[in-house]
Amino acid sequence: MNRTGTGMLGCALLMGWVALGEAGFLDEVVKQGLGTPAAPPSGSNRPAAPASQESGQSPGLVDGLGGLIGVDRSKLDLVKKGLNTVRALQPIGIEEEVAIGRAIALEAFNRFGGEYVNPAMQKYLNLVGRTVAQFSDRPELGYRFAILNSDEENAFAAPGGYILVTRGLLRRVENEAQLAGVLAHEIAHVSRRHMLETIQRSALLSNASELTVSVMKQDPGMFRNLVGEVSDKLFTHGLDQSLEFDADAQGLRYLYMAGYNLPAYRGYLAGLQKRMGQSTSVFYSTHPSLASRLEKLDKELPRHAGGSKLPVLDGRLRKSLSFS
Amino acid sequence: MKRGVTLGAALVLLLGATLSTAWGGGVQYAKSTVTVTRDPSPLSAKVATVEAGAAVEVLKQDERNVQVKLPNGATGWANRFKFGSEKPAGASGGGDLLGALGGGGSVYAKESRSGGSIRGLREVSEDYARNQRLAGDPMASVERMERLQVNPDELLRFQEEGRVGEFAGGAK
Numbered sequence: 001m002n003r004t005g006t007g008m009l010g011c012a013l014l015m016g017w018v019a020l021g022e023a024g025f026l027d028e029v030v031k032q033g034l035g036t037p038a039a040p041p042s043g044s045n046r047p048a049a050p051a052s053q054e055s056g057q058s059p060g061l062v063d064g065l066g067g068l069i070g071v072d073r074s075k076l077d078l079v080k081k082g083l084n085t086v087r088a089l090q091p092i093g094i095e096e097e098v099a100i101g102r103a104i105a106l107e108a109f110n111r112f113g114g115e116y117v118n119p120a121m122q123k124y125l126n127l128v129g130r131t132v133a134q135f136s137d138r139p140e141l142g143y144r145f146a147i148l149n150s151d152e153e154n155a156f157a158a159p160g161g162y163i164l165v166t167r168g169l170l171r172r173v174e175n176e177a178q179l180a181g182v183l184a185h186e187i188a189h190v191s192r193r194h195m196l197e198t199i200q201r202s203a204l205l206s207n208a209s210e211l212t213v214s215v216m217k218q219d220p221g222m223f224r225n226l227v228g229e230v231s232d233k234l235f236t237h238g239l240d241q242s243l244e245f246d247a248d249a250q251g252l253r254y255l256y257m258a259g260y261n262l263p264a265y266r267g268y269l270a271g272l273q274k275r276m277g278q279s280t281s282v283f284y285s286t287h288p289s290l291a292s293r294l295e296k297l298d299k300e301l302p303r304h305a306g307g308s309k310l311p312v313l314d315g316r317l318r319k320s321l322s323f324s
Numbered sequence: 325m326k327r328g329v330t331l332g333a334a335l336v337l338l339l340g341a342t343l344s345t346a347w348g349g350g351v352q353y354a355k356s357t358v359t360v361t362r363d364p365s366p367l368s369a370k371v372a373t374v375e376a377g378a379a380v381e382v383l384k385q386d387e388r389n390v391q392v393k394l395p396n397g398a399t400g401w402a403n404r405f406k407f408g409s410e411k412p413a414g415a416s417g418g419g420d421l422l423g424a425l426g427g428g429g430s431v432y433a434k435e436s437r438s439g440g441s442i443r444g445l446r447e448v449s450e451d452y453a454r455n456q457r458l459a460g461d462p463m464a465s466v467e468r469m470e471r472l473q474v475n476p477d478e479l480l481r482f483q484e485e486g487r488v489g490e491f492a493g494g495a496k
Contacts, residue, residue, distance in 0.1 A: 103453075109461070110456075110458050127482045131488055134406075216448045220448075227452060258492065305387075310493075311488065
């Protein structure tokens with residue numbers, strides 16, 4: 001093995017990727033020429049094991065090309081390790097995302113007073129939310145909105161598009177643009193895969209890169225632990241501050257595209273800051289300081305020309321939200 | 325080593341240059357399913373429906389609307405925020421390329437979006453609900469949340485009334 005050989009292998013991989021990747025040809029090469037997966041043992045519920053089980057991996061294109069140009073085994077393993085790390089960073093699939101989101105929504109209903117059942121208000125919430133979600137980074141995801149029967153002022157977003165706001169929050173928003181701003185922030189968490197990123201970082205640490213529905217079904221304990229950890233993060237500790245700032249900035253962008261007044265959202269956060277100390281919402285411990293959020297928001301607002309001229313719709317909010 | 329790195333960098337530059345000239349200026353991709361209308365208004369006569377990921381040629385745009393030319397030559401207007409310069413993720417397949425390169429691809433094969441895997445995800449969350457004793461009211465609430473439908477016409481009327489969404493800004 002020599003250094004030029006490693007460089008040549010890198011170039012060959014790059015060219016192979018470009019030329020063959022879209023056609024799915026590489027899969028066929030691996031299946032037919034470089035290693036055929038063995039059938040799983042009878043009664044096993046694990047996926048098919050690779051043929052070269054002793055070495056822990058089935059041979060891939062790296063093995064074939066490396067062998068052809070004389071690159072030694074240890075260097076090949078390093079290249080493969082890097083490739084598998086990159087692969088583990090690939091996004092979690094939509095089915096897995098919805099399964100996790102569904103379980104977190106169950107936890108939210110359980111921890112925050114259950115559902116506030118009011119079909120007319122829920123419909124209004126969905127109309128506002130879907131108006132904003134149309135302009136998100138993942139507009140095709142089926143976003144769903146519901147109300148938690150809690151007087152705490154808070155809102156949550158679970159992967160897969162499950163978005164929950166408390167009765168307490170709905171009592172305190174002053175106009176539809178403020179509500180749309182809160183929903184835009186939550187939609188941004190989903191649309192930008194903030195929770196999934198967080199999960200993936202912890203999944204990488206515990207070597208759980210194969211996060212698929214079939215693995216979740218086979219290992220309910222792993223799924224329970226995952227949902228437990230994510231719920232604690234979401235409901236008790238909060239996401240990383242950088243993700244909250246990103247949700248504010250991107251949410252503001254969605255709000256602008258959806259045509260809602262932008263300073264209204266700033267007004268809501270400023271109101272929340274004033275109410276600090278008067279309420280005991282976990283919101284204050286799970287989010288960055290409101291002063292820092294307002295400071296960053298003030299830098300974002302001028303980027304959206306005409307954002308202050310868009311409607312606030314206070315009358316429609318009052319008409320649509322009536323608490324007994 | 326330097327020779328290999330230099331050659332690799334040259335190939336990356338060549339690839340980038342090839343891809344950037346493959347599409348001329350003015351080509352954009354639908355981020356989601358988009359209705360294209362004769363005039364810059366969602367209530368104007370429908371010209372076509374553009375699927376997510378489809379490419380259109382942008383002829384002109386204002387603050388909120390864009391005039392596009394479709395592959396069949398027809399032209400019309402749509403909301404400009406529903407198009408972007410990048411093809412949305414998932415608009416085309418590709419397989420597990422990294423798996424193929426590194427080996428063991430079949431072990432990590434992704435679930436397809438078949439009915440089977442949808443049933444799979446329901447089972448996963450229902451098992452979770454049973455184990456955590458959340459199978460009663462919380463599960464009923466999640467199912468109610470999932471069942472709630474919003475009619476597209478109703479959504480459009482809601483937006484028109486509030487001058488938001490498709491009717492925001494100058495859209496009539």
